[in-house]
Structure formats: structure tokens, C-alpha cells
Amino acid sequence: MKSIIKKIALWGTVIVVALIGYAAKHAYDVSDQTILLAVLIAWMTVGSFQFDTRIGALEERVIHKDFSAxxxxxxxxxxxxPKHDQPKSLIEGGAVRSFITAAHEVLxxxxxxxGAVLNQHLSEGWAIEEINDTDVRSFDGPExxxxxxxxxxxxQMGTIQVTVGGSDWIFHPEEFADNRKARVGLELDYLRFVPFGAAxxxxxxxxxxxxQFSHDSEGARERASTIANSALAGHLWESVRTPDIDTTFEFRSEGPYELLRHIVAHWKSSGIDPFEKWDGDRSWSNDKT
Incomplete structure (x- = not known):
């Protein structure tokens, strides 16, 4: 309603200016060029005001987005x-055949x-769900x-991507099995609304x-916690520094994924398939036994 009143007032002002100009033309013999210039100035003033109003409304939607939902x-x-949709192979997941090496198959x-390992060990609230997509996009190009x-x-907060880590595999992919390394990338929106402990x-x-885990498990946990503190502190800094932008949280980590391999080996030796037994979720999240 207020915007309509403003528009009526603006156009009323333009009309009044035009009438005054018309009266002045006849009373003081003002030239047509002067009258035209005055009308153009009034028109440009109205246009500028409307443009500023629209920009202000747009900024208000961007800066003051409603995050209540x-x-x-x-x-x-x-x-x-989680409703996992695991790819049966790299090709089935959409990976480019010419990009696939022995290293990718091992990883x-x-x-x-x-996904099941993460669901077993993350704090309450988190759920990781694999998707049938092996064609990973990154800053370095397709992977x-x-x-x-x-x-x-x-x-739904974002995504996790897992690709081959390091660079030795590029020249000797057949040796990757003896020197395994993965790169994990995490991207999340709205992390500032998640409790710190969960993040x-x-x-x-x-x-x-x-x-790395096997040689110093306690040290590995401390290092992981320190890495998390640093990453979250950096995200907090950027969120405070640019409060008008909903900053995306980005995290990268790379290593030999020793603890993951240890747990997978333990499950195998115990005859456990976490997708058959727990649907790839937490062991206490469903009725399967």
C-alpha cells in the first residue's frame, strides 16, 4: 500500500511540474527547449528514485533472507x-572411462x-547419504x-566428495595400492545454524x-580436533567479517585413510556388511539385527 501511495505522489509531482512549466511558458515566454529540459529532469529524477527503490528491495531480500524454515x-x-544409492561401478556412476585408472578402482x-562408517561415528543429527554419481567436479577439473x-x-546441508589424493598415482597408478591416499572435500551451507559440537x-x-592413524591413535585424534577447530574458526571469522553473505563452509583433507581401512577390515572379518545389516545407517537407528 505504501509503495502505491509513493508512486501516486511521484507521478503527481511530475504532473504538477509539467503544469507549472506550461503556465510559465505562457506567462514568461519560456522557450520550448527549457520546458522540455525541465520535464526530462523531472522524469530522470523519478526514474532514479524508482531504480534506487528496486535495488533497495533486492538488497533487503538478499541481506535479510528469511532463514526461519x-x-x-x-x-x-x-x-x-539415509537412502543410499550406491554406484555399482565408476562407469555406472557417470565417470569418464578415459579418466579411470587402477588408482581410482582401488579407492x-x-x-x-x-557413508556407513560416518553414520556410525558422527554425533546426533548428521546423516550421510551416498549418491549414484562418480563424476566429481573440483577446482582442478573433472575427477x-x-x-x-x-x-x-x-x-540438506551440502556434499562430501572423495577422490584420489597425492600426485604419485598420476604417473604410477598401478602403485597406488601400496601407497594409498584420498582427498576428501566438504561443502556445507547454513553451518552457522548448527551447534558447534555437532559441526x-x-x-x-x-x-x-x-x-594417518595407526602409529599414534591418540595423537591422530588430537590432530583431527585441532584441524577442525582451525577450519571452524576460519569459517566463523569470514561469517562475522561478511555478515551480509551466507558463507559456504569449505573443508579439504588428505591422507592414507588408515582408520577407515581398519574399520572396514574389522567388519569384513566379523562378517558384517553395514548396508545389509543397518541399511548403511547407525546400528541403533533401525530394527535390523
Whole structure:
């Protein structure tokens, strides 16, 4: 209603200016060029005001976006139950055949239970769901690996991507099995609405399961926690520095994923398939036994 009143007032002003100009023309013998110039100035003033009004409305939508529904899904929503859609092969998942090497095949097999491992060990609220997509996009160009959706309670937050780490495999992919290394990338929106403990759990767990573990387990946990603290502090800084922008949280970690391989080996030796036994979710999240 206010905008309509403003428009009426503006156009009323233009009409009044035009009438005054018309009267002045006859009373003081003002030239047509002067009258035309005055009308153009009035018209440009109205146009400029309307442009500023539209820009202001747009900025208000961007800067003051309503996050109430997102906050509700994060803080009060029911935890999402993962519905994994695992690719049966790199080719089936969409990877370019010419990009696939022996290193990619080893990594693809090693991480087939990664989503289930994360769901078993993350704090309450998180759910990791694998998707049938092995054609990974990164800053370095197209890559090959596994991809996962990340949920916190009822809110889809972002993605996890797993690709081959290091660079030795590029020239000697057949030697990757003896010197395995993975690169994990995490991208999340709306992380500022997630409790710190939960955010710390996710980043720490990724760093822990991808990093080195076997020689110093306690040190590995401390390093993972420190890495998470640093990453989250950096994100907090950027969020405060640019409060008008909903900053995306980005995290990268690389390592020999020793703890993941240890857990997978333990499950295998115990005859456990986490997707058959727990649907790739937490062991306490469903009725399967």
C-alpha cells in the first residue's frame, strides 16, 4: 500500500511540474527547449528514485533472507534417514572411462562403506547419504570418486566428495595400492545454524578417518580436533567479517585413510556388511539385527 501511495505522489509531482512549466511558458515566454529540459529532469529524477527503490528491495531480500524454515529444519526437524544409492561401478556412476585408472578402482572399492562408517561415528543429527554419481567436479577439473549428500536433521546441508589424493598415482597408478591416499572435500551451507559440537564432530571425523592413524591413535585424534577447530574458526571469522553473505563452509583433507581401512577390515572379518545389516545407517537407528 505504501509503495502505491509513493508512486501516486511521484507521478503527481511530475504532473504538477509539467503544469507549472506550461503556465510559465505562457506567462514568461519560456522557450520550448527549457520546458522540455525541465520535464526530462523531472522524469530522470523519478526514474532514479524508482531504480534506487528496486535495488533497495533486492538488497533487503538478499541481506535479510528469511532463514526461519532452515533454522527450524536444523534445530527441530527429524533426522533424515539415509537412502543410499550406491554406484555399482565408476562407469555406472557417470565417470569418464578415459579418466579411470587402477588408482581410482582401488579407492572406489576402499570407500564403498565410507557413508556407513560416518553414520556410525558422527554425533546426533548428521546423516550421510551416498549418491549414484562418480563424476566429481573440483577446482582442478573433472575427477573420479564417490559423492555423498550431507544432512543435519531435516535440512540438506551440502556434499562430501572423495577422490584420489597425492600426485604419485598420476604417473604410477598401478602403485597406488601400496601407497594409498584420498582427498576428501566438504561443502556445507547454513553451518552457522548448527551447534558447534555437532559441526566439530563432522569435521573432526572426516579429518580422523582420512588421515594417518595407526602409529599414534591418540595423537591422530588430537590432530583431527585441532584441524577442525582451525577450519571452524576460519569459517566463523569470514561469517562475522561478511555478515551480509551466507558463507559456504569449505573443508579439504588428505591422507592414507588408515582408520577407515581398519574399520572396514574389522567388519569384513566379523562378517558384517553395514548396508545389509543397518541399511548403511547407525546400528541403533533401525530394527535390523
Amino acid at each position: 532452515i533454522r527450524l529444519a536444523i534445530l527441530e526437524g527429524e533426522r533424515h534417514k 572406489f572399492d576402499d570407500f564403498r562403506w565410507f 573420479v570418486g564417490r559423492r555423498y549428500r550431507v544432512f543435519y536433521n531435516a535440512c 566439530h564432530s563432522l569435521v573432526t571425523t572426516l579429518a580422523l578417518y582420512v588421515g
